Amino acid sequence: MSNSVPTSPLLDMPLLPPFDRLRPEDVEPAIAELIDRCCRKLQEGLNKPGWESTLAPLEEVQDQLNRAFSPVSHLNSVLSGPWRAPYEAALARVTAYWTELGQNRDLYAIYQQLADSPAFSSWPQQRKKAVELGLRDFVLGGVGLEGRARETFAANSQRLAELSSRFANNVLDATNAWTWHTEDESELSGLPQTALAAARAAAQSRGLEGWVITLEGPSYLAVMTHADNRDLRERVHKAYVSRASDTGPNGGEFDNSAVMEEILRLRSEQARLLGMANYAELSLASKMAPDTDKVLEFLGDLAARAKPAAERDFAELQAFAAEKLGLAELQPWDIAWASEKLKRARYAVSQEELRPYFPYRKVLAGLFAVVEKLFGVTVEEDEQVPCWHRDVQFFWLQRNGERIAGFYLDPFARENKRGGAWMDSVCVRRQTTNGLQLPVAYLVCNFSAPTADKPSLLTHYEVTTLFHEFGHGLHHMLTKVDVAAVSGINGVAWDAVELPSQFLENWCWQPEVIAMISGHFETGEPLPQTLLERMLAAKNFQSAMFTVRQLEFALFDFKLHCLEQGASAADIQQLLDKVRAQVAVVPVADENRFQHSFSHIFAGGYAAGYYSYKWAEVLSADAFSLFEEKGIFDAATGERFLHAILEQGGSRDALDLFTEFRGREPRIDALLRHSGIEQQELNTTPG
Structure with a gap:
């Protein structure tokens, strides 16, 4: 019998992380080994400058590092607990590596040499943009600094990574630390049945009778929006807005x-x-x-x-x-x-009146149908893929029966899961020595979980959140770029990165789409016309x-x-x-x-x-206005958006891509119209 220690899956990561085999204790040694591989590959590349001999091999090993660190970072966000310490240790090592790389003058010289070469102008656009952005990032990484300034910059970068993680931990810990318990249902007057069921489940999970209110998003919002008990609203509000601070019920304990x-x-x-x-x-x-x-x-x-x-x-x-x-x-x-x-x-x-008509599964199926109509891709669940929690699903994105991308979807709120909603990268699309690596994404939300007698039911606001995050996911997954540095959302100007996500939200308000994403969870009946009309009339309320x-x-x-x-x-x-x-x-x-x-x-x-949210909202509203002119499912316009925005990633400047799609630079009027704000000429618009 062999006594050899099993190799960590992090060292030879397949396309999809084997979440059933990942262990916290494997993280530090695996990340250290992968960073060593990167350093060795860097030294080899410095001896023979060129794209194929330096940058491509370095991209290969750095992709291995990124694909190993990605599930570690992700598990820290969605499970926390045992993953926090190994994540922070790995974060320190990874930050140090990238900081050092950003100050490597020999590598910088190779980038500069490539950019200055006579052949550079005829390079493929993706490679050119990767080199141009690389040169910019070297400067922003302190490559030109000397002596003490150089050391200080590197030390600061390391410390900033630690502090960002600590800030997030304090917010999560403060959120988890506060609860309010009652066995008197009258104190919860006004709360909808979905919220009461969730509060009862929260109590049962703690071994308590009655109901427990937490500071997790669905619980907090239900109390603030519906609780008739003003004292309870005040108590919960003050606990929430004082989280991780010097004041409030846990003042000073998790102070940021x-x-x-x-x-x-x-x-x-x-x-x-x-x-x-x-x-x-x-x-x-x-x-x-x-x-x-x-x-x-x-x-x-x-x-x-x-x-x-x-x-x-x-x-x-x-x-x-x-x-x-x-x-x-x-x-x-x-x-x-x-x-x-x-x-x-x-x-x-009201949102609660709408909730029974937006069961999570129906909304999800409708979202997939919308995306198929717009961009010609289908979505298929794969139940064989290991996930980190029973609520998580994995899906393949397909075009003409061929897999082109994948994504994990973690939809429901739970303890020790970071609040909010986000998209993150499992891996990027890139050309490898073994063929094309498909892009894979994490999509995370914090909706109310199903209860014993009801499925997860979404407010319309939560429906738009799901569409928003899926828009980010499409930007990552539908890229046609093969160079990691500018693939998907990589290399995209941060104040343009919200364009696809805010853009996709617009479909949530179209009657034709609402019919696709709604249906009463008990009867399947569509959203009644009168309710639809009232919902649309209330779109710009406040x-x-x-x-x-x-x-x-x-x-x-x-x-x-x-x-x-x-x-x-x-x-x-x-x-x-x-x-x-x-x-x-x-x-x-x-x-x-x-x-x-x-x-x-x-x-x-x-x-x-x-500010990027508002900056990009100008872009997204203006982009959608073309669909308003041509038809919300106009195939030619959808294809145009796919080719000009989603497929290009960061390979070209965001303004150029927008102008290619819209035929002109962005204008503010669509945003003001969509927001119901009286239009007046703005002095400035993105561009």
Whole structure:
């Protein structure tokens, strides 16, 4: 009998990670070995410069590293627990490797040599763009720094990765730490049956009688929108908005104050080391927007258009609450509840009334049918693929019966799973020595899970979330690019990366599509025409209030990263207060520490980039307006979007691709029309 230790599957990763065989203890040695392989391959390539002799072999081994690290990072997000420590150890090693690579002058010289060669102009576009973006990233990675500055930049990069992970951990731990338990159902008056069933299941999983409210998305939103118990709304709201901060019920326990301060200080220092005024300037070096003034002007102009409408929305809500709900003064924990009451009074429709007509499985099948009509691809489940949780499904994307991509779908909220919704890469499409590697994606949401007597039922808002994430997935999976650096969403300007996702959301509002994605979970009957009409009429209900909320986040993020020296926790709060005074229309609780859980900018890729949602929304609304002209399932227009946007990845500049699709540069009017905001000429639009 052999005593040899079994080889970790991470070292020889197949296309689909063997989730049934991955073990936390395998992570560190496997990642260390894969990084060693990368370093050895790099040294070989430096001795014989060229695309085929240096860059292609390096791409091959780095892809192996990425495909091993991807499931580790993913499991940390969706299961946490035993994967946190190995993930953080691996993250430190991987960050150090990429930082060192970004400062390797010998490799930089090879990129420069290739770009300067007479033959470069006749290279395939994908390879040219990969070299051009590589040269840019070397500069942004500190390749030109000397001595102490070089060491500091590398150390800062390492530390920033650690701090981002800590920020996310604190938010998750703070979310999990707070619950509220009751055995008196009357305290939950107003909550819909779906929410009550979930609260009972949460209690049972903890060995308790009655009901448990948590800070996971579905539970929190149900209370804020429907609970008639004002004290409960206040309690839950204050716990939620104070997560990971110095205040609230767990104040100081998972406090992100010092983490934010250090992140901002290090980001400012990184920008200064590269000769830039602030981190916002550094962030824009890889985006569509030309400079910080353009972004601030764009956001400021949009705020000026939206705020008067938002103030009218809020004044109407206050008047309704005073007259009909007996609330002389609206508090932050009253807004969603009162808004739902006003929406029902005005349109006789609510998200809960819609929920029975949007069973998750029906929505999913309808989404797949929409994508087939638009882009000629079909989706087929493969139940033989090992997954990390019983709720997860795996699907193949096919064209003409041939597999072209795959994706995992993890739809439901659960403890120890990061909140929100996102798409991430399992592996990218690329040409390998053994043939074509297909792109594979993770799609993650946090919908209410099925209960003993009901399937998962979605609000229409959650339907749009599913379409949004699938739009990201299509961008990753439908690429025709074979070079990893510009395949799928790789190399795409961050302020254009939301274009396909926001674009696909538009179909959720088309009557023809609603018929495809809806059907009562018990009877299968379609959404009644009267309910459909009321839902569509309510589409832009309080849309201006939603717009200024997004602008509040975007302006806060961008102005924060325009500071030259970072900021203290008190400074951060003061800046947020100033931005709110500029654009917000709703009251804020004294305990509100939104910034302490703003993972998009402190633990995600949106630092000095949250404006991207609005920037890309201009693009997506304008792109969809062509379908409004030609027909929402016009085959030629769908094919045009597929070829111009989805297949091209990052191989060409985003503005050029948009212009190729639309026949002109983007305009703001479609966004204003779709949002129900009175159109006035904006001074600036993306481009």
